[in-house]
Amino acid sequence: MQLIDLFMSGYGKLILISLAVCLVMLILIWVRKQLSAWSLVIFFPLAAVLGYFGARGFYVLTHDVLTGAFYQGFFTAQPYAHAFCGAIIGVMAALALTACLTKNRFTVLADATAIPGMLLIVLCRLSEYQSDFGWGSIVNDAGLQFFPLAVQDSFWHEWHLAVFNLEAFLALVFLTILLIRGRKQHR
Numbered sequence: 001m002q003l004i005d006l007f008m009s010g011y012g013k014l015i016l017i018s019l020a021v022c023l024v025m026l027i028l029i030w031v032r033k034q035l036s037a038w039s040l041v042i043f044f045p046l047a048a049v050l051g052y053f054g055a056r057g058f059y060v061l062t063h064d065v066l067t068g069a070f071y072q073g074f075f076t077a078q079p080y081a082h083a084f085c086g087a088i089i090g091v092m093a094a095l096a097l098t099a100c101l102t103k104n105r106f107t108v109l110a111d112a113t114a115i116p117g118m119l120l121i122v123l124c125r126l127s128e129y130q131s132d133f134g135w136g137s138i139v140n141d142a143g144l145q146f147f148p149l150a151v152q153d154s155f156w157h158e159w160h161l162a163v164f165n166l167e168a169f170l171a172l173v174f175l176t177i178l179l180i181r182g183r184k185q186h187r
Contacts, residue, residue, distance in 0.1 A: 011079060014127035018120055019048070025116040033112050039102040043094055043109065050090035050097075058086025080133035091117065115182070118175040125168035134164030 023044060030040045056074060059082050063069070095113065099106040128134035129151065138158050139150045145159040152159050 010130035011127055014130055015124060018123035018127060021123065022116045022120040025119060026113065029112050029116065033108070035104065035108070035112060036102060039098055039104055039109065042101055043098040043113075046097060047091045047094035047113075050094045051087040052082075052090070054090025054093070055082035055084065055087035058083040058089065079131055115175065115178050118171055118178060121171040122168050122175060125164045125171060128164035129162075134162070134167075136161030136163040 026040060026044065030037070056076070060074065062083065063081075091113075095109050096106055098104070099109050125134070132153065135151060135153070137160065139145050139161055140159075144150060145152070148162055148165045150159040151162045
């Protein structure tokens with residue numbers, strides 16, 4: 001039930017909204033690229049499950065096992081106990097499995113998910129404003145203690161570098177590049 005608790009938080013609700021936006025965009029792109037609905041029915045839930053298992057599994061392997069601190073169990077409502085790169089690995093595995101099961105080329109499916117996936121990264125990173133992670137070093141210079149550059153924690157009221165905003169900005173840059181390249185290819 002810890003996972004349900006995660007999605008009842010402000011952060012969790014924003015993640016669910018982000019996933020819904022991504023799904024709508026995936027449907028539109030799937031239709032435009034004339035991919036089968038069956039492949040999307042396979043891919044999206046598989047990506048959600050493997051993305052979660054990848055994110056949690058990567059964290060467990062790289063943090064808990066290496067430090068000997070495996071105390072949360074595998075399923076946890078702690079969003080910081082998941083690794084973004086593991087989620088990417090899980091989604092890529094879902095793409096590969098979907099390609100095999102539906103006889104589509106991996107590259108075609110990856111192309112169809114690139115823009116919604118990058119948008120999902122932007123939205124999920126921005127959602128971290130509602131959480132207590134995604135921060136960097138403490139910002140001591142009072143002139144730099146402002147949002148969107150920094151965020152203040154609610155416990156010690158210290159200002160931290162808002163790394164999640166930088167990550168969202170960089171993902172937005174890559175999303176823009178994908179959109180521009182996609183328009184040039186359709187001319």
